[in-house]
Amino acid sequence: MANDPSYECRGLRADVGSRRGPRRLVLDDVSFEIAKGEFVSIMGRSGVGKTTLLRTLAGLHEASAGSVVRFDGQPVSGPPDGVSLVFQDYTSSLLPWRTVAKNVELPLEGRLPTEERRSRVAEALKMVGLADRSDAQPHELSGGMQQRVQIARALASQPAALLMDEPFGALDALTKADLEDQLLEIFAATGTTVVFVTHDIEEAVYLSDRVLVLDGTPAQIVAEIPVASPRPRTQMLTRESSEFLEARHRVHEVIFGT
Ligand SMILES: Nc1ncnc2c1ncn2[C@@H]1O[C@H](COP(=O)(O)OP(=O)(O)OP(=O)(O)O)[C@@H](O)[C@H]1O
Ligand SMILES: [Mg+2]
Incomplete structure (x- = not known):
């Protein structure tokens, strides 16, 4: 309803x-x-x-x-x-050894087939304006960009x-x-x-x-x-x-x- x-x-x-x-x-x-x-x-x-x-x-x-x-x-x-949660502290919420794309993909792993995961990640990164930084490591990004990665990760599961x-x-x-x-x-x-x-x-x-x-x-x-x-x-x-x-x-x- x-x-x-x-x-x-x-x-x-x-x-x-x-x-x-x-x-x-x-x-x-x-x-x-x-x-x-x-x-x-x-x-x-x-x-x-x-x-x-x-x-x-x-x-x-x-x-x-x-x-x-x-x-x-x-x-x-x-x-x-x-439901997706975005935490206040982006510096400790991203995994430093994973690329931007791999961080965004994290909550989808084991839940969706590879193809679907990749397209969700690409779409979420595009929404936050970071499509061109998918292969970067978190430490290569500014604070605002890291927070956008966290938001992309929350969006990738297409939360209600x-x-x-x-x-x-x-x-x-x-x-x-x-x-x-x-x-x-x-x-x-x-x-x-x-x-x-x-x-x-x-x-x-x-x-x-x-x-x-x-x-x-x-x-x-x-x-x-x-x-x-x-x-x-x-x-x-x-x-x-x-x-x-x-x-x-x-x-x-x-x-x-x-
Ligand atoms: N794990 C915990 N153990 C003991 N006290 C806690 C714990 N988590 C929160 N508190 C206490 O509960 C109260 C509410 O905390 P909460 O983090 O929800 O506040 P907040 O409104 O988010 O504050 P802020 O604006 O500073 O983030 C605070 O007094 C805090 O000290
Ligand atoms: Mg608080």
Whole structure:
């Protein structure tokens, strides 16, 4: 059905800590839905639980008993098919001894025939503008290029949902703007659902259909701000539009107070 959510979380609780030591509740009663093909950003102060939430959606962190976490209608218990995660730290997420193409191919190995793998890799590298660097080693690439390789690796499995944890946080402003636009093009072309964690209010508003703000200890969603700016968006015109400024104002108000 067209209106089925991509993700559905109800009463999500998550705690962290070692199995032996005391555990600390990070998320309590977090509830939201994300529609298929929607772009949602998650914001909140450092340590509030954004990565914990994303890892829970990716099936890498187990929610507490009683939590409802569904992807595509199915309870999440382990990494669901159709979900790709892009980590914040690209320097430690690529295998240094593999070429760019071999890094992108990694999650497809053992899952698809060689021909199909090669064409998926070529297509994903083209989407991120790195078709001509497929034989390079990661250390031969700039930080922005390495992050694009990581994004290509996530795209190669043609995910129904792309989870991104501060993917552009470590990049300079120009590279960041380029990658934001590339991501918007990919988002428009593939129709994938995106859940995007960022510390940057302008980035969240520029990219998203909705911004969710986490706050509190344990954290809950304290605000949900829709962004009415039409798509396609452009760095200059969108950022000057009244819809953008209004949403930015509201997010700012929630995060910093008036
Ligand atoms: N494996 C762990 N063991 C103990 N505490 C943890 C563990 N992972 C996270 N935490 C704690 O859980 C809380 C939430 O962490 P999380 O990484 O989700 O925050 P975040 O919102 O992503 O922060 P940042 O913006 O700095 O990335 C933090 O207080 C952190 O110290
Ligand atoms: Mg984090």
